[in-house]
Amino acid sequence: MTQNTARKNEQTTPPGKAHVLTLPTQAAHADRQPHNYERWLVAKLMRMAGSPPIRFRLWNGDVIDPDNCEAQFVIHLKDPKALYSLVANPNLAFGDLYSAGRLDVEGDLPELMEALYRSVHQAKQQWPRWLDALWRNHNPRSTGISEAKENIHHHYDLGNEFYSLWLDQAAMQYTCAYYEQPDLTLEQAQLAKLEHVCRKLRLKPGMTVVEAGCGWGGLARYMARHYGVKVYSYNISRAQLAYAREEAKRQGLDHLVTYVEDDYRNISGDYDAFVSIGMLEHVGKDNYPALSELIKRCLKPGGLALLHSIGRNRPMLMNAWIEKRIFPGAYPPSIGEFMSICEHSDFSVLDVENLRLHYAQTLRHWMERFTENQNRVTDMYDAHFTRAWQMYLAGSIAAFRAGSLQLFQVVFSHGNNNQLPQNRRDIYASPAAPEGV
Amino acid sequence: MTQNTARKNEQTTPPGKAHVLTLPTQAAHADRQPHNYERWLVAKLMRMAGSPPIRFRLWNGDVIDPDNCEAQFVIHLKDPKALYSLVANPNLAFGDLYSAGRLDVEGDLPELMEALYRSVHQAKQQWPRWLDALWRNHNPRSTGISEAKENIHHHYDLGNEFYSLWLDQAAMQYTCAYYEQPDLTLEQAQLAKLEHVCRKLRLKPGMTVVEAGCGWGGLARYMARHYGVKVYSYNISRAQLAYAREEAKRQGLDHLVTYVEDDYRNISGDYDAFVSIGMLEHVGKDNYPALSELIKRCLKPGGLALLHSIGRNRPMLMNAWIEKRIFPGAYPPSIGEFMSICEHSDFSVLDVENLRLHYAQTLRHWMERFTENQNRVTDMYDAHFTRAWQMYLAGSIAAFRAGSLQLFQVVFSHGNNNQLPQNRRDIYASPAAPEGV
Known part of the structure; x- marks a missing residue:
């Protein structure tokens, strides 16, 4: 495992104007000279990607800087086949090659990815149809009631110990935090998020709340503790639920909080509030009408609902690698x-x-902690896993910063409900973040 | 002209259980006995409308209370033909008959309309297709660049004197006010709206703003006076522009504010902010892509745009009468x-x-002032005009209260703009409404 920060210091290449620089390389393919058409492929690849400020270092050390752009970033391809995979479908191959250590980068990984995303986003509009078809993302796999279990298990049941290495220590939140002030700690920002959500729902003691998808149950416990409401939280991740129940008991909140091991589709009853933080991404577009009808059924006439989800500015499939390796079935909806x-x-x-930018900052904090703990992660899994997760976190930072992902919090009510808050001033009456957590 | 308040006191009918009550009537059709099928038609009409708490008083004084509902409201039909028009298409006929004085109501007009809207909204879901077709609203007329002029002239060029009788005295705002506190005066709430909009746009001295559709120019002058920005405001209503320019001159703001007599489609240049308050309703769905491209073109990379418009919870045509008699070409978009x-x-x-509920309150304030000035309005136009406008204001209050109309303020930026406000706390840092206006 090479650390990005360590790698930065290794960067000895002068920011030269030379089209091809030869750098020392320790790779197994050091003697394999790149063909001319391979150089052409790299140049073509970069043009198609909108000429981002990136140079390529090939397996033998040759550096290709097709646009002579004095690029701040270097992508290192460690074998010829890596190049062919990349050309065939970079959306999928970039993550796979990085995870396998066959592709590496010099420079800050999230920043490189952001530059790449910004550039591709522009360039894409000019792509010929065949390229669009070749470099496609695929439709997310099914999120039916039985497949959903598998999808969720794949990601969320990796083990509470793993997640506790890099999520906040305050409430184990694996969703976007709320940086009320830019210099908040991750813990403060996650607690501020919980508070912000409660304020938006205008919770009052004695109310009942239903939560669809509760992670490690932090929001439910926060609501019970700070707002005296009764919460029913649904989740199908067994590992998360075990943690959630134990914490509720430990904190003496189990008389107010009920964690239900069941699919959100089986929610029943009448509630003053419906809340779902970071589950909609896993629901799948086909299931939106049913979700809508479910909320209609179980929200009291004067109730408020809040959905918090990653989204898009316009409809777009999830990145192929993320959908395949990280979040099976995921689809962030357009607004x-x-x-x-x-x-x-x-x-x-x-x-x-x-x-959106709050999620980029949340992910930065996660990535810092993840990198601090990367040796432990590698001990728990393997180096491939560690690198895949670093790529996932870095790519997510980049996507939120480049504007290809958004984070929407949406509050809504029944159409004929006139028991509405006068305005939003009450949400901002005092700071949402606790001091010094 | 009969005043609604006066009419309330005339209501001598005891809230009886009798299916048919005979009340005194002064109408010309007093001797014409209703046929049995006419009584049946009224009963059918009310059932189709979901049995709202409304009784019917016919031309000869007979009262029909089909659901024996001890209704708080009475609709008075003054001639048999009025009944037939109503049955043929109540969406169109209700307003026309009321304007002509051939239909009158006992009880608070906005409240009666709200009860009716709520009831019809429910009932509609069970309507047979033929009824849906019969009681249809029609597609809005064209909002092409030449027709738009005619549409806007029809409504907004009625005369500044007319509007000044019942709009706020502070800024002549003919759009939804912002009741930061429920007991604000109309003047305070309209100034609070202007302030709220400026805060959402994060205006800073020296910025340039373009406004699409400026009414009597109040927002532009407010922005210039309070935020030191340069504003270019477009409008095609000549009467409004004359007023706007005179006011800017009188207030010494004409070096900062330019009122342009032109269609919004001809806006050019680069601006730090794009704002449009209450114009989108007149743009027409077909023109949304062009409007979007226009904003894309003229908003600087770090700029913010704000669109404020009446809207809907789901796509629905404008009420036929409003589109035909009040707002030609109008179409409020769904979210x-x-x-x-x-x-x-x-x-x-x-x-x-x-x-949404802020618009209901704004309209209540307008309607109070309108009713205080109804004799002057009748002198300026005629009784038919006065009653049409009372119906329009009352129906609008009802639509916002019943949830069939919404008022959306939407702030957006270029997709790749990262110069975003940290959050919305700054908007609520101090009251937006001035004291004692």
């Missing part, structure tokens, strides 16, 4: 698709807030 | 259609706020 959930049941959308 | 404007140009939606 219009998100609104279709509300339109379907004549809900009245009251408040939308976009916390 | 999804609204978002399509943002999706089209890859904008990032940052903030959506729904001010």
